[in-house]
Amino acid sequence: MEVECLYRSMEGECFYRMFVKLSISSTFSGRKVSQVGREGRFTPLSWAEFNKRACAKSRFGYGSVSTMKISAKINVYNEEDNIAGVCEDLQWVDEIVIVDSNSTDRTVELAKRYTDRIFNREFRGYKDKHVFSDAQTTGDWILWLDADERLTPELKQEIENLRKRDPATLPDGFRFARKAFYLNRWIKHSGWYPDYQMRLYRKAASYWDGVPPHETARVRGPVETLNGELLHYTKRNLSEYHAMIDSYTTLAADHLYRQGKRAGWIDLIFRPLGAFVRTYILKQGFRDGLPGLIIAVFTSYGVFLRYAKVWEKRLNGEFISEGSSLG
Known part of the structure; x- marks a missing residue:
């Protein structure tokens, strides 16, 4: 029968x-x-x-059937140069969710070719946007990528293989190394690599934590490390990188100012110097050639600018509203 x-x-x-x-x-x-x-x-x-x-004998072979539904989410703002590439890279997932923040370019128009799960959220800070985008996903697992990031074939296969595992053996999150391509070379030192990121996590066990602008997803249970890498094609030139530092330091200074922090001579002199030594010497940025030196200088400058902005806000007695800057 x-x-x-x-x-x-x-x-x-x-x-x-x-x-x-x-x-x-x-x-x-x-x-x-x-x-x-x-x-x-x-x-x-x-x-x-x-x-x-x-x-239990599914298309994955003999064993427990995985119910692992993966939703990829991408938070964007003016990413017309990157959105098609990242969406192409994610065609294997169960759904793609994109959250925009009033982009002024063709980001949304291009995104519609790949998904109808597109939402707009006025920028009120990175944590707010991440919490919102997580809520729009329908899968029980979330794969978070930025528009300028791509999965290596090895990492993609590893994630696909997770579907074969008994759901009871899965942790609450998976992390993997991120490698950045900057100034026409892969950065292997300078504190930029391996730069482990937990980007695949169980939705029901996750929450957002951290200090602006570097809020990150966390989970309540165990996290496993995968061997594949996430490729980060970061800012294309020094002008873009400088603009990012200006934006990030504004968010960081806002946070410090709300916390009642002050900035003085020590913060403006020794903190930037320490950041340079840590990046260029201790984290071997010198092994990345001239790009390593540029990274160390920009890192030091970012620390200086962050505390200079805190000092400026104190000087002006500025009132800081939540989400006052767009990253």
Whole structure:
């Protein structure tokens, strides 16, 4: 007899269909399905248990069926040069969710070619935007990418292989190394590599934490490390990088100012100097050639600018409103 076994998701959509050939034991009058025991004898197996076992044999092979639905999310602002590339890279996931913040270029127009899950959120800070975009996803797992990031084939395959695992053995998050391409070379030192990022996480176990502008997703349970890499094609030139530093330091200074921090001579002289030494010497930025020197100088400048802005806000007695800057 052939019995058709359907595996259905919680939404009722049929994903897997297979046919299992069964031998029916006459002693059970069709109420029990027989299975072959270790010695070749037929032993009774309830319909419920049979269906549970049969449905576990999915397109991934024998074993537990994964219910791992992955939603990729991308937060964007004026990313017309990158949005098509990242969406192409994510065609294998279950859905792509894009959250824009009033882009003035063709970002949204291009994104519509790949997904209809596009939302707009006025920028009120990175954490607010991340919390909002997480809420728009329908999958139980979230893969977070920026528009200028790509998955290596090895990392993509590793994530796909996770679908084969027993859901009970999965941790709450997965992290992987991020490698940056900057000034026409891969940066392997300067504190930029391996730069582990937890970018795949269980939605129900996640929350957002950290200091602006570097808020990040965290999970309550264990995190595993994957071997593949996330490629970051960061700012294309020094002008773009300088603009990013100006934006990030404004957000960081706002946060410090709200916390009641002050900035003086020590902050403006020794903190930037320490940042340069740490980046160029201790983290071996000198091994990245001239780009390593530029990274160290910009890192030092960013620290200086952050505390100079705190000092300026104190000087002017400025009132800081939440989300006053767009990154």
